[in-house]
Amino acid sequence: MAKEGADMTEETEYMIDKNVKKEIDNVETSGNAKEMRAVILSGFGGLNKLRVTKKAMPEPQDGEVKIRVKTCGLNFLDLMVRQGTIDNPPKPPLVPGFECSGIVESVGENTKGFEIGDRVMAFVNYNAWAEVVCAPVDFVYKMPDEMTFAEAAAFSLNFVAAYMMLFEVANLREGMSVLVHSVGGGVGQAVAQLCSTVPNVTVFGIASCFKHAAIRDSVAHLFDRNVDYIQEVKKISPEGVDIVLDCLCGENTGKGLSLLKPLGTYILYGASNMVTGETKSFFSFAKSWWQVEKVNPIKLYEENKVIAGFSLLNLLFKQGRCGLVKSVMDKLLCLYEEKKIKPVVDSLWALEEVKEAMQRIHDRGNIGKLILDVEKSPTPLHNVGHCVLYAGRRHGTPGPPCLPRPQLLLAPHLQQRSISHQEGCFTSPVWSYRGGGCDVTAPEVVAGGQFSERDAGTADSVSPGHQSS
Amino acid sequence: MAKEGADMTEETEYMIDKNVKKEIDNVETSGNAKEMRAVILSGFGGLNKLRVTKKAMPEPQDGEVKIRVKTCGLNFLDLMVRQGTIDNPPKPPLVPGFECSGIVESVGENTKGFEIGDRVMAFVNYNAWAEVVCAPVDFVYKMPDEMTFAEAAAFSLNFVAAYMMLFEVANLREGMSVLVHSVGGGVGQAVAQLCSTVPNVTVFGIASCFKHAAIRDSVAHLFDRNVDYIQEVKKISPEGVDIVLDCLCGENTGKGLSLLKPLGTYILYGASNMVTGETKSFFSFAKSWWQVEKVNPIKLYEENKVIAGFSLLNLLFKQGRCGLVKSVMDKLLCLYEEKKIKPVVDSLWALEEVKEAMQRIHDRGNIGKLILDVEKSPTPLHNVGHCVLYAGRRHGTPGPPCLPRPQLLLAPHLQQRSISHQEGCFTSPVWSYRGGGCDVTAPEVVAGGQFSERDAGTADSVSPGHQSS
Numbered sequence: 001m002a003k004e005g006a007d008m009t010e011e012t013e014y015m016i017d018k019n020v021k022k023e024i025d026n027v028e029t030s031g032n033a034k035e036m037r038a039v040i041l042s043g044f045g046g047l048n049k050l051r052v053t054k055k056a057m058p059e060p061q062d063g064e065v066k067i068r069v070k071t072c073g074l075n076f077l078d079l080m081v082r083q084g085t086i087d088n089p090p091k092p093p094l095v096p097g098f099e100c101s102g103i104v105e106s107v108g109e110n111t112k113g114f115e116i117g118d119r120v121m122a123f124v125n126y127n128a129w130a131e132v133v134c135a136p137v138d139f140v141y142k143m144p145d146e147m148t149f150a151e152a153a154a155f156s157l158n159f160v161a162a163y164m165m166l167f168e169v170a171n172l173r174e175g176m177s178v179l180v181h182s183v184g185g186g187v188g189q190a191v192a193q194l195c196s197t198v199p200n201v202t203v204f205g206i207a208s209c210f211k212h213a214a215i216r217d218s219v220a221h222l223f224d225r226n227v228d229y230i231q232e233v234k235k236i237s238p239e240g241v242d243i244v245l246d247c248l249c250g251e252n253t254g255k256g257l258s259l260l261k262p263l264g265t266y267i268l269y270g271a272s273n274m275v276t277g278e279t280k281s282f283f284s285f286a287k288s289w290w291q292v293e294k295v296n297p298i299k300l301y302e303e304n305k306v307i308a309g310f311s312l313l314n315l316l317f318k319q320g321r322c323g324l325v326k327s328v329m330d331k332l333l334c335l336y337e338e339k340k341i342k343p344v345v346d347s348l349w350a351l352e353e354v355k356e357a358m359q360r361i362h363d364r365g366n367i368g369k370l371i372l373d374v375e376k377s378p379t380p381l382h383n384v385g386h387c388v389l390y391a392g393r394r395h396g397t398p399g400p401p402c403l404p405r406p407q408l409l410l411a412p413h414l415q416q417r418s419i420s421h422q423e424g425c426f427t428s429p430v431w432s433y434r435g436g437g438c439d440v441t442a443p444e445v446v447a448g449g450q451f452s453e454r455d456a457g458t459a460d461s462v463s464p465g466h467q468s469s
Numbered sequence: 470m471a472k473e474g475a476d477m478t479e480e481t482e483y484m485i486d487k488n489v490k491k492e493i494d495n496v497e498t499s500g501n502a503k504e505m506r507a508v509i510l511s512g513f514g515g516l517n518k519l520r521v522t523k524k525a526m527p528e529p530q531d532g533e534v535k536i537r538v539k540t541c542g543l544n545f546l547d548l549m550v551r552q553g554t555i556d557n558p559p560k561p562p563l564v565p566g567f568e569c570s571g572i573v574e575s576v577g578e579n580t581k582g583f584e585i586g587d588r589v590m591a592f593v594n595y596n597a598w599a600e601v602v603c604a605p606v607d608f609v610y611k612m613p614d615e616m617t618f619a620e621a622a623a624f625s626l627n628f629v630a631a632y633m634m635l636f637e638v639a640n641l642r643e644g645m646s647v648l649v650h651s652v653g654g655g656v657g658q659a660v661a662q663l664c665s666t667v668p669n670v671t672v673f674g675i676a677s678c679f680k681h682a683a684i685r686d687s688v689a690h691l692f693d694r695n696v697d698y699i700q701e702v703k704k705i706s707p708e709g710v711d712i713v714l715d716c717l718c719g720e721n722t723g724k725g726l727s728l729l730k731p732l733g734t735y736i737l738y739g740a741s742n743m744v745t746g747e748t749k750s751f752f753s754f755a756k757s758w759w760q761v762e763k764v765n766p767i768k769l770y771e772e773n774k775v776i777a778g779f780s781l782l783n784l785l786f787k788q789g790r791c792g793l794v795k796s797v798m799d800k801l802l803c804l805y806e807e808k809k810i811k812p813v814v815d816s817l818w819a820l821e822e823v824k825e826a827m828q829r830i831h832d833r834g835n836i837g838k839l840i841l842d843v844e845k846s847p848t849p850l851h852n853v854g855h856c857v858l859y860a861g862r863r864h865g866t867p868g869p870p871c872l873p874r875p876q877l878l879l880a881p882h883l884q885q886r887s888i889s890h891q892e893g894c895f896t897s898p899v900w901s902y903r904g905g906g907c908d909v910t911a912p913e914v915v916a917g918g919q920f921s922e923r924d925a926g927t928a929d930s931v932s933p934g935h936q937s938s
Contacts, residue, residue: 168640249767263637266766268766268769293766294765297737300737300778301778303778304778304779304780309768309775315731321732
């Protein structure tokens with residue numbers, strides 16, 4: 001694991017410095033160009049399968065609008081696409097990305113409802129991570145004037161998914177309780193905000209400890225992702241909860257079902273547990289698949305429980321429910337304009353920084369949404385230090401109790417850049433640190449275990465503390 | 470099968486004539502009696518395990534009301550209780566029955582909200598089929614003045630279950646479509662009526678052909694229970710339906726899931742397929758269990774589907790949701806008073822006729838609810854003819870196409886009495902007819918197959934016709 005992480009980081013640096021910057025210089029960005037920049041996935045695998053390159057400029061077909069993209073959303077699902085972990089993936093090379101915002105540059109024939117210059121957000125079935133995107137009008141929505149492009153890219157997929165799960169699938173009502181995994185992420189934050197629009201709804205959220213301070217206001221009961229959340233929830237609500245929203249899958253399916261009150265609903269909407277390393281892990285995939293409890297409907301009958309799956313992209317692109325999604329979007333835009341909801345943007349990244357953005361979401365480092373900002377220039381990597389931190393052992397393997405996820409306090413110039421937190425297979429904490437100029441303190445990391453420094457050029461600046469709990 | 474059916478019928482006659490009538494004569498029915506009549510299940514098994522006998526008069530405990538029972542509801546679940554096919558059944562001897570209506574005769578200490586003389590309906594965790602029942606106030610509801618006792622016993626379980634499935638679990642809304650099995654039964658009729666309270670809801674219903682004329686007004690699309698309903702529904706609605714309500718289980722679980730539109734909900738609320746013969750069939754039980762598709766949540770994710778189980782009795786008596794049920798009952802009573810819903814009573818039976826009532830529900834002969842009327846005297850069997858009809862072969866076994874369920878036109882004095890329709894293992898229709906004084910014509914039975922008479926004392930009165938379809 002340590003080797004893999006280090007390799008990846010070196011490669012990221014290399015790719016951005018040596019290849020991509022050249023391409024950026026070559027690409028014209030005027031509206032009349034015949035080519036555009038796009039992120040290309042050349043084949044399923046690691047971060048090295050991604051690069052920014054030129055592609056032929058798309059032109060809108062009948063019923064389509066051509067969008068000059070400003071920002072794109074990055075989702076955990078994009079990691080699964082990169083690895084080829086999704087069901088029936090399209091054949092690479094492909095341009096990833098399912099959502100974007102931008103300005104209508106032209107419209108195809110028979111395209112009604114949009115005009116050149118309209119500020120829009122759109123769902124697309126791939127191809128979002130590019131300077132220009134064409135999309136059928138059924139998947140395009142006008143942005144409110146006060147919404148920024150970054151907010152728009154953070155809004156569409158996350159809030160529509162959260163809304164439909166809570167109100168279309170689970171029928172959230174006054175007085176109910178909701179447990180949501182990865183509450184610090186884009187969907188998690190949308191869920192928390194939407195729950196606050198219904199009186200007396202209690203949110204239980206699971207997130208890495210270092211996010212808790214930032215999200216505490218939106219979540220009544222926050223648990224660290226390494227604790228036994230079943231016990232923690234039951235301490236507060238012995239009967240369990242009314243709704244469980246699970247983007248992890250694997251063993252969490254059975255746990256989620258067991259936490260439901262009678263008439264409660266468990267919704268599976270992702271399978272991030274299937275992603276462990278940088279490339280597709282057949283072991284993780286198989287384990288996650290096997291751990292998913294196959295549900296006997298007779299058991300649901302006895303327990304009065306509901307289990308559901310939700311995939312917004314399948315709903316849109318395989319099942320043709322754009323009319324329903326449009327009606328949901330209209331409701332959400334009302335809530336936005338009433339200032340009842342507001343998308344949380346974690347960070348903005350240049351297209352050329354997509355790998356680092358992906359690594360950040362892989363490491364669950366984000367609070368809210370990661371955004372690719374098409375007009376942003378990448379920050380040259382050699383100006384900042386790079387830090388890779390490994391701690392703890394893989395959850396569930398035999399050995400002493402897992403360490404809590406390490407806490408990093410970073411110098412400002414390191415924020416949102418180049419930080420890999422990774423759980424390795426170690427039974428005692430090991431930190432690996434390399435690069436220059438970074439000022440790292442980690443007051444809550446070492447839980448009385450050994451502390452070793454490896455490959456640590458300036459490791460003196462890493463000061464181990466002691467666990468607070 | 471033929472033998473078993475004939476034996477059962479003989480036994481029924483014997484039990485009622487020789488045993489039960491004696492007991493009736495012995496039981497006092499005054500309000501001061503120390504004993505009361507009740508239906509006793511002496512052990513799990515066939516109809517011969519049921520008898521009416523005397524039991525000690527119950528007295529209300531703290532927070533209970535004592536109800537002088539007028540009518541009780543009979544549900545398919547009661548057959549499963551009799552056979553011991555339910556999960557964790559209580560130990561016999563026991564008094565079956567989960568719902569009744571009657572008049573409050575006295576109240577226990579600390580019992581608030583009810584007075585002597587109140588007309589009430591109640592859920593009880595067994596013990597309903599008796600002259601007197603005591604129940605905690607949380608499970609007792611006042612009846613509207615215009616509601617008859619028979620309607621009340623037909624109302625509580627069926628309408629509460631139907632309402633909760635449609636509105637609490639599945640979130641029925643305008644424009645949706647609902648498929649319901651056994652739409653001619655008590656819950657089925659409640660579902661059809663409640664669907665009519667929501668604009669533009671389409672009901673697809675499955676019921677034996679002979680019920681279609683009686684229920685056609687409440688169900689937009691009616692299918693015979695022997696047709697391939699998946700094909701029939703898809704002819705009308707290629708995308709499927711929004712809600713499937715399944716009381717059959719077995720292979721219908723997979724079929725129901727396959728019929729769901731995206732975001733659709735399948736609800737399992739019974740397992741009547743587990744009941745085939747008169748006594749518990751381990752073969753049917755195992756087959757039904759095995760045929761139930763274990764659902765992988767990842768498949769639900771890909772297909773955007775919801776699967777749920779619903780058991781009102783578990784909700785009430787194991788999961789303590791009487792407050793929620795009370796709120797549902799309040800809404801239903803409003804709908805009743807607005808004349809938007811009205812329970813359908815199939816037939817009234819004396820306690821001593823419980824076996825025949827059970828046979829009627831076993832044979833799916835009922836349209837609406839079967840009611841035990843505590844004050845009714847049994848109709849002596851020797852006054853009417855008795856007819857047993859066997860036709861077709863077991864659905865799904867190899868052989869020529871199944872015959873449609875036979876149609877019986879009965880003389881008025883035979884209505885609601887003593888008729889067993891039973892599907893045997895024959896590959897050609899066989900009728901067995903015995904008893905006297907009954908006038909049977911069956912114009913739609915014989916599908917070009919052989920027609921034979923067995924044990925037919927007055928078989929001349931049976932006139933085979935030809936299949937109309």
